[in-house]
Amino acid sequence: MPLPGQPLRKLGFLTIGVFDPADPGPGHRATLDVIALGEQLGYDSAWVRHRHLQHGISSPVAVLAAASQRTHRIELGTAVIPxxxxxxxRLAEDLATVDLLSGGRLNPGVSVGPPMQWERVQRALYPDTADREDFGYGRVERLLRLVRGEPATDWSGVEGIEVFSDRVQPHSPGLARRLWYGGASLRSARWAGEHGMNFLTSSVVKAEDSVDFAAIQQTQVRAFRAAHPDGERARVSQGLVVIPTDSATPAQRQRYEQYAAGRRGRVGVPQGPGRLLFAEDLVGPAEQIAEQLHAHAGFREVDEVAFALPFSFEPEDYVQILTDIAAHLGPALGWTPTAPAPAP
Known part of the structure; x- marks a missing residue:
């Protein structure tokens, strides 16, 4: 694990892909530019969030299909598809298609639970079956079976000139090993481990028995690995918000500090009926952030991260943050960038 002297193995970043609803095209293209920049800077992975009926990416699989044609090496993930x-x-079909287009670089992260704003969207989303839909782990189990190539029907054959398969097509053999579960509770961590998935943990956990964010995250990661067939080798990625300021302008530093200060009031205080607990945003020079991470019990359990970019900054801010993470913070954590792949 990445204690001082032990290197961080994989460095990634996460973006929500904001856009102007009056002209959404430029925002989507800007997200593709950010992903391409990540590859140029040597990042190992780029992840996109999933937002419905908001001004953020609603179709990350489609966006990553486009990104797969503009990049050559960087892994492409979703964090997460609800x-x-x-x-x-249908999702299994889309994921396999994009994985094949990307050359096996897709890392789909998923989660369960009722859709956000369920009472307001159910009639549009499930007009005839809203009262019968199951939003529990069974939905992930269905996806796992289909992605792994297990039968989707009990029939295959030929009718006329049409040939039918009994499993999802196309099938991408390595994709199932790259499926992630995004969880915030101890139960989710154990469930993901028991089902052989990878585990995404972020800047949000559930305050079930404590309000110590780092200790809760550490407990969840250890419970995941204890339940996973691969044990200590099971993959976990952490996604805190980090904002290094090494090359930031004075105006950027002020904006970043104001952003973090505006969110600090929720740190250490469980929010809502789900008792969600938020990690503090880490803002400052890369060496300072590296020290904070090395002292973080959750971070010490992982050897790969996908640092989350703040939602409301400008494109030039993201360039500065990503550049400083790659040039300063990553190396301070022992990470080595990957050389850009040659153009085909």
């Missing part, structure tokens, strides 16, 4: 909005069979 399966309450999805049909697992």
């Amino acid at each position: 399966l309450g909005w999805e049909n697992p069979l």
